[in-house]
Amino acid sequence: MNNINILWVDDEIDLLKPHILFLEKKQYNVTTCQSGTEALEIIGDTNFDIVFLDENMPGLTGLETLNEIKEKRANLPVVMITKSEEEYIMEEAIGSKIADYLIKPVNPNQILLSLKKNLDLSRLVSEKTTSNYQQEFRKIAMDLSMVNTFDGWAELYQKLIYWELQLEDIEDIGMTEILESQKTEANLQFGKFIEKEYASWFDHKNDAPIMSHTLFKDKVVPELSKNQPTLLIVVDNLRFDQWKSFEPTITNYYKKTSEIPFYSILPTATQYARNAIFSGLMPSDMEKLFPKYWKNDTDEGGKNMFEAEFLEAQLKRLGLTHLKHDYFKITNLKAGKKLVDNFKSLKDNDLSVIVYNFVDMLSHSKTEMEVVKELASNDKAYRSLTQSWFKNSPLLEVIQQAQQLGFKLIITTDHGTINVGSPSKVIGDRDTSLNLRYKTGRSLTYQDREVMAAKDPREIHLPSMSMSSSFIFAKGDYFLAYPNNYNHYVSYYRNTYQHGGISLEEMIIPFVVLEPK
Missing domain, CATH: 1.20.1270 (Substrate Binding Domain Of Dnak; Chain:A; Domain 2)
Incomplete structure (x- = not known):
């Protein structure tokens, strides 16, 4: 077959002759011995692909032998075979990272299945x-x-x-x-x-997906309860595949009760989509109703400074002012650790909201830092980096504490991001916004096929900076580039993660509800 070498350790090895002949007919090489001590000597001299190990032997027990084998050869698969179904033996063996666990009497097909599972898997x-x-x-x-x-x-x-x-x-x-x-x-x-x-979703509200501005009212509010605190975590810039990459870590502490995709509004950018979640309003309504909170693209100052106030106003509009709630925005490691230290104080809240900015910082730093470009060169690497960050982040510590305190957990995001590869030429005046996946301004010239244009932003509930302002949104993996200094610009931004435009990755995003295990 494949020159696979098996070591079989059992003090009654003679009784296993039929099994050994069966395996040898299948072209496996089987070495046998009758004690743990003998097994450890042989393993010191010979390379094996897998070990079948009897648990109940005189001298060194199977479990003792297992521990010694793992010290010598940590990655050598060991299949434990035992007469006993005692739970502590199983737990001990599994805790020592055995490859499989078989109860005597074993038949040849069980052995074969175990080999296939561990060596040919x-x-x-x-x-x-x-x-x-x-x-x-x-x-x-x-x-x-x-x-x-x-x-x-x-x-x-x-x-x-x-x-x-x-x-x-x-x-x-x-x-x-x-x-x-x-x-x-x-x-x-x-x-x-x-x-x-897209434009019709605002006219026919009964035939529209859940979107940024309807998410809180339609999906978060029904989950709130006076009997259980709720933790709402909005991880900025989190794609569906990135959520899937760290879901297994979370399910060590929480069980998922529902997971739905919803649609980010356009532009799929933080100042639009995340403000829409917290205000429950589209950007044109935010501009009209809250002029002191809303800033357009070209206005000076931070664009996401008033999410807590938007949330407060939405709770009031929904008649939920009785809910005890807190809002936190985490933009660096220090703030994350501080939240971990103080998290227990939130246990009496009905709703605690955390906006966690890490993934957004990662996508922006990918543009700025060559080392991050190397680490996140494609979607697989980008997922892996997200997963690695999450496993070592204060956010995971917060989730572990939330589970211990009995919080319901909701995880969502404001928009996703896409790896851009194709430049699309655009010309605008000096007041045109700077984003690579959308632009707003007057007299925009662009490639029709590569963008969606909204000549009247009010049709899609976006503010106009002037009477003749329009929006354009890049489609697919296009990014918008000016003709001047074109080649430098294109090489700098190609293969970076951007958001603001129209793609499955940016627009279709997760909303997940979980209960503590």
Whole structure:
């Protein structure tokens, strides 16, 4: 077969002769011994692929032998075989990171299955996953040509993420390239869909997705309870696939009760989308009702300075002023650690809101720092970096404390982000906004095919800086570049993560409700 070397350790090895012959017929090489001491000597001299280890032996017990093996060869898979079903033995063995656990009497097929599971797993999974995706590819391609509803697009995008994560650990560049081409095609069609349908979502509210400005009223408020504190975490700039990358860490402490995709408003930028979540209003209404809080793109000063006030006003409008609540914005490690230290004081709140800015800082620093460009050169690396940050962040410590204090947990975001690769030339006057994925200003000249234009921003509930102002939003992976100093600009920003425009990654984002385990 594959020159796989097995060490089988059992003080009654003679009784296992039929099993050993069975494996040798399957082309496995089996070495046997009758004690833990003998096993440790052999392992010192020979490289094995896997060990079958009897638990109940005179002299060194199976568990003692297991610990010694792990000290010598930490990555050598060990399958524990025992007559005993005593729970403490199982727990001890599992805690020592055994590869499998079999109860005597074992039959040859159990042994074979354990070998396949531990030695051929990655190959078998790789082949099966590739084969399944090849079948699914045709279905996704067919769906792409037919999908024409916001629910349909959310479902299709989640399907693409599922396969992206399935193929992530498989060294099949061909399959990954096929999936990337499907994502590109999906974004092309999605851009056309948004161009056609987006404005109508405001006219026909009964036939519109949950969006930034309706999320709090329609999804957060029904989860609030006087009997249980709720922690709402808004992680800035979090894509659906990034949520999926750290979901397994959170499920050590929380069980998911619901997960839905919702749509970020345009522009998919923090000052628009996040303010919309907290105010429950579209930007044109924020400008009209709260002129002292709202700032347009070209206005001086911070654009997200009044989220706490917007939240306060929304709670008042919804008749929820009786709710005891707090709002925190975390933009650096020091503020995160301070929140961890003081978190227990929030246990009497009905609602605690945390805006956590890390992912946004990561995407911006990717543009600024060559080292981060290296670390997050593609979506797989970007997910991995997010996961690594989360596992070591104060945010995880906050979530662990929230679980211990019995908080309901809601995780969401304001918008996602996309890796941009294609420059799109745009010309505007000096008052034009600076964002790479959208522009607002007068007399904009642009490539029609590559952007969606909103000549009258009021139709999509955006403010106008002047009578003749319009908005344009980049579609797919385009980023907007001025003709002057074009080549330097393009090489600097290509393959960076940006937001503000129209893509599945930026617009379709997660809202997740979890209960403590």
